[in-house]
Amino acid sequence: MDVRQMIESITRELLQSMIQSPRQENKPKWLYIFCDSRAHESFDDQFIALQNNGVCHDILFLDGETSSWLGMHRIECGGAGKIITADEYAPLPLEVPKEYDGVIIPEIDLDNAARVAAGLKGTIKAEIVFSALVLGKPVLIGEDVPGLKRSDRRCLKTLTLPPAYQKLFLRHIGAMKELGVEFYPQKSLAEAAIRKSRAKAQTQAQTGEQSGAGADAQTIVSAKLLTAEWVRAQADFPDQQLVVREGTIVSPLATDLLKEKGIVVHYVR
Template structure:
């Protein structure tokens, strides 16, 4: 037997099934995490695992020394969940970024950016991203326990807290942010809140749902009359043969040999029509 037509037929049906599946599936939700520098994300590794396990994709944006972190021309290159956005000469304007995301997460915000957002001022990447996200009615989640001073400032000045007057001002601006629609939450709960908002179930739940759905779609077994039974004696059972035969004369039982190869699309058609498979060499 020439295997080339067999392999080609199976490959074509697999590709067609994949195209149909991807065409009918809605893209998974995706959020953007914005960090001050390329080391700030390390403390959130467990949160990223939690997002991934619940079907939420995430991208990371690093702003190392903001002026060099965003040169702003055309587009962002990003490959999907857990990938890093390349902010280079091809990066878009910050206002364009929220279009591709369901929400923006900023684990740490500083006094400068909080003030700009609260006063409706743009001019920094964070303030423009937040402004654009709120304008597009997308959620913005900010860590409420941020220290208020930028990481670069803390390293340079060797202090981790704001003086009391600045700390009070920072608290005031955070209150203003919440009035404009920015949500404040503890940093350790950011991923939980994202999952709750986007309503995605974990992989185990998805498997259970698919199993449950499959069991509900199982056709009821019934006695077949000779007119309700069809036999196939070929080597490869394709979806084309099944559809054409069924259209000419619907049947509820199909008899094949144990050695017959059933293509994936043909198996889908069998389920769709509710056809029961039997094997001639077992009679």
């Protein structure tokens, strides 16, 4: 047997075993940011609602103003030249929103609100909000909050800001709204995330239909694995094009054969 054929045969078997294994559905995922490791306890019902509606979530616990925990990874931020991650696998705060459809912050304080409103960084919340807004990701924040950190409330034994600071806090909230931050009652944050996830899914579905219709009405190949034998078995390719679904695997030999024939592969959703 030719070496290339042997490699293709082995590759086909491996890829086929991967295809036959169940794939995890590409579900929307949101990031919750809590002040400490106990702040999430009153949000269990929201997590259940997200799960029941097919929306995943991760929780980031703040370990201070400039450090936090996302799973087993400790994330830190700092000034220029300072360490910003505590382990080699932890993402930078600015990188965190890339993996999520949106960010939910149930409670924000005067300090972080001021940083976000002024476009400043330096804390975990401020950097993640800045990154999410730049990337066009939705940021949802609880509107029924006092503006005082949980730790400050415990230390100062008070639940509200004085009137002057309260006015300043409201001004910062107005500035954040202008930047694109959305405010909802804490109990409605999960509902807002579910609505946005559904709207995004509908938009993607409509876009996929339009892109599929724009492929010159060609037949979309539904096979999950295209081999050289499959390519050779085709009588012809209309307009020298092959339209397949995203996620379709084209073997190396099939790719070489398509190039030799001058066939262009188009991927659609």
